[in-house]
Amino acid sequence: MKQNVVKSIAFAAICMILGILIALQMKNVNNDNLTENNLAALQNRLIDVAKKNEELTERNNSLYELVQLLEDDMATGNDQVQAIIAEKERAAIFAGLREVRNYGIEIQISCNPDMKVSATILRSFINELRGIGAQALAVNDERIVAMSEIRDSGDNIVINGNAMIARSRFTIKAITNPENERYIVDYLMDMRDTIANSIQYESYQYDIQINVMPEMTIPALSEQSTAFKIDLLMQN
C-alpha cells in the first residue's frame, strides 16, 4: 500500500517536471521565431516615434508661447495683432497666395512640332518635384498648388482653368533647396532619360532641358483661381 503511494507520488512528480520542461521547450520554440530583423524593425519604429515626439514637444512649446502671448493682459494689443498677422502671412505663403522668389530649377519641355506636349508629362515632373522638396511650383508662370488641375483638352493643356497651347514650349519652375542641387539635377536628368528612351513617348521626341537658376520668381495664385473652390470649401 505504502509502496503504491510512493509510486503514485513519483509518477505525478515526473509528469509535472515533464510538463514544465515541455512548456520551457515551447517557449524556446517561440523565441526561435524572433530574429535580428524583428529587433531592427522595432528599433527603427522606436526612433521614428521618438523623433515625432521630440518634434511635437517643440511644436507644443511654440504653440504654448503663442497662447501665452495672446492671453497676456500686459502685452499690447499691437504685439498680439502682429503675431496674428505673421501667422496669417505664413499660411498665405504656404497656400501659394504670395509671389515668392529664390534659387530654383527650371525645366523646359517641348516636343516634335507635329505632336502635342502631354499633360501627363507635366504632372509627372510636378509630382516628382514635390517629392524632392520643391516649396513653390509654376508651369508657364501659373502657380501650382495642391488642388491645381493640369489636363489635356483638345489642342490645349488646361492649368488652373487657363488653356495653354499644347504644341508650345512649357516651362516648369520650382524653388528647391540649393544644398540638394546635385541630387535634384541628377534625379531630373534620370527622369528625362527615362522619358526619352520610353517607347510610349518615342514619336513625341521630347526635348527636355534642365537648368539651375540662381534666382527665379514664382507668381502668386489668386484666391479667385479655379484651383481654390472657395464656395465649396466655406459652405459650412
Next chain:
Amino acid sequence: MGQVLARPKNRQRVLLFILMLSFGWTVMSHITSVGVSQDRRDLADRIRQRQEDLRLYEEQHAILLRENEQLQQKKEELIQELLISEGHEELLATLERVRVLAGFTEVSGPGIILTLDDKPGFKIGDNEDSIVHDTDLKHALDILLGAGAAAFSINGNRLVNASDLKCIGLTIRCNQQRLSPPYVILALGDPIRLSEAIEHDQTFNFRQMPGIDLIVRAQKSDRIVIPAYAESDNIERFIDMLEVVSP
C-alpha cells in the same frame, strides 16, 4: 503480446518506460536548447524591452497629439476673441479665408468616399496590377480634380501643398505617415460628377477586371468631413526658402 500487455504490472512498466523515455528526451532536448538559445533569449529579452519602450513612446505621442489639438483650439479661440474685441473683424475674416485655402481647417459638404484596395487574398507572385500603388492614388486624385473636387483626404490625412505620395514597400507615405490599404479618399464636390468620373475611367475599369480584381468603390455622400491638415503649426520647413516678393 496481448497477454503480456493485459497484465497490469507489465502495462505499468511499459507506460513508465514510455514516460521515462519522453522525460529523458525532453530533458536532453532542453539542455541542448538552453545552450543554443542563450543568444535567442537575450534577443527575445531585448525585443520585449523595445516593445515596452515603444508602447510608452506611443502613449506619450498620443498625449502630445491631444495637447497639440487643445493648444491649437485654444489659440484659434483666443485669436477670434482678441480680433473681435480690438475691432479687427476684417483681419479675422482674411485669416479664416487664408486658413481655409491652405487646408488648415476642417471642411465638410457633399462628396464621395472612394475606396481603393488590393485584390482580396493577394499574394507575392500575383499580378502587380492587383495592388494599389502611389500612381493609382495620384491617378484617382487627377480624375477627381478634373471633376471639380475642392478638397481631399487620404486615410484621414488632408492633402495640402506640402503633401506627396510615395510607395515605400507595401505602404504609401503621405504627410510623413505610412498608410496601408484600404486607401479611403474623401473628395469634396458634386457627388454625381465625382463618382461618374471614377466609374467611367478606363484605367480603373481595366484594373477591376476578373483576374486583376483591384477594388475601386465610389460611394456618394450628402455630407463628408475632411479633416484639417494636422501639422498646420509646423509649416516652417515647407516655406523657409520662399522670399515673399509682394505681400
